[in-house]
Amino acid sequence: MTMPLEGRVAIVTGASRGIGREIALHLAEKGAKVVVNYSSNQGTAEKVASTINNLASSGDGVRAIVCKADVAEPSQVAQLFDMAEHTFGPLHIVVNNAGILDSKNPTIAQTSDEDWDRTFQVNCKGVFLCSREAAKRIVHGGGGRIINISSSLVAKPVPGIGAAYTASKAAMEMMTRILAQELRGTQITANCVAPGAVATDMFFAGRSKASVEAVAKSNPFERLGKVEDVAPVVAFLASDQGEWVNGHRSSG
Numbered sequence: 001m002t003m004p005l006e007g008r009v010a011i012v013t014g015a016s017r018g019i020g021r022e023i024a025l026h027l028a029e030k031g032a033k034v035v036v037n038y039s040s041n042q043g044t045a046e047k048v049a050s051t052i053n054n055l056a057s058s059g060d061g062v063r064a065i066v067c068k069a070d071v072a073e074p075s076q077v078a079q080l081f082d083m084a085e086h087t088f089g090p091l092h093i094v095v096n097n098a099g100i101l102d103s104k105n106p107t108i109a110q111t112s113d114e115d116w117d118r119t120f121q122v123n124c125k126g127v128f129l130c131s132r133e134a135a136k137r138i139v140h141g142g143g144g145r146i147i148n149i150s151s152s153l154v155a156k157p158v159p160g161i162g163a164a165y166t167a168s169k170a171a172m173e174m175m176t177r178i179l180a181q182e183l184r185g186t187q188i189t190a191n192c193v194a195p196g197a198v199a200t201d202m203f204f205a206g207r208s209k210a211s212v213e214a215v216a217k218s219n220p221f222e223r224l225g226k227v228e229d230v231a232p233v234v235a236f237l238a239s240d241q242g243e244w245v246n247g248h249r250s251s252g
């Protein structure tokens, strides 16, 4: 039986841990070949790739590789895309998942110039750099996908949770809408997925038990999101069935 993403090549940024890890695994389970990007945690990235390469469906050789690249650095982003194309051939799917949230600086008054700049460099410029490469390199007419991981905070900002983070995600969402318009006629779509609180390193960093419980309780399902709640949404947008969704943001 043909799998929905058979023959597709995907880059998932920040796929060594958390949501990105699950997206990489999920795309691979649906048949895609995946480049697992990371910035520092090589060991965990390699475990993700080896999990994919050990999938029962991986009889046809290597299905995942790792690539260290800081998404905020243009030359490293170019190398990431070069490596994907050299290893697997033409690219179809780019998931801009890599992101940072500096839990030390939650309010604007507490945010340093350096933290503001670094947050925008990774969460916004990083998505710009990868989207620019994607728009140039994904074959026009081949059903390409650019999927950017935003945050529910953009629609419902919470004071004290990363002002720079929320602002960077808002800018990134607008960039995605512009990109979708610019790519009209190319059969490349661009969308955002904007999860609520998901149980990952990023969410738990610097949080008290009471805060974790309060956030979980505030969700309509009265629990934190799981990485498994997010990855299928991305896989749907990446598939042929997701073709009609463009310039949108799915929230949860």
Ligand code: NAP
Pocket (backbone or CB within 6 Å): 013, 014, 015, 016, 017, 018, 019, 020, 037, 038, 039, 040, 041, 042, 044, 069, 070, 071, 072, 096, 097, 098, 099, 100, 122, 126, 149, 150, 151, 152, 194, 195, 196, 197, 198, 199, 200, 201, 202, 203
């Ligand atoms: P996480 O557990 O902290 O993982 C972050 C990932 O991004 C890691 O793989 C990390 O690589 C990578 N990364 C960080 N900076 C990078 C850079 N400059 N270049 C390349 N990779 C980089 O975070 P997460 O919770 O899974 O979040 C994933 C995405 O979902 C982020 O965009 C985040 O804003 C968004 N999101 C998260 C939540 C939540 O509640 N968790 C909610 C909404 C949206 P290393 O392992 O090498 O450091």
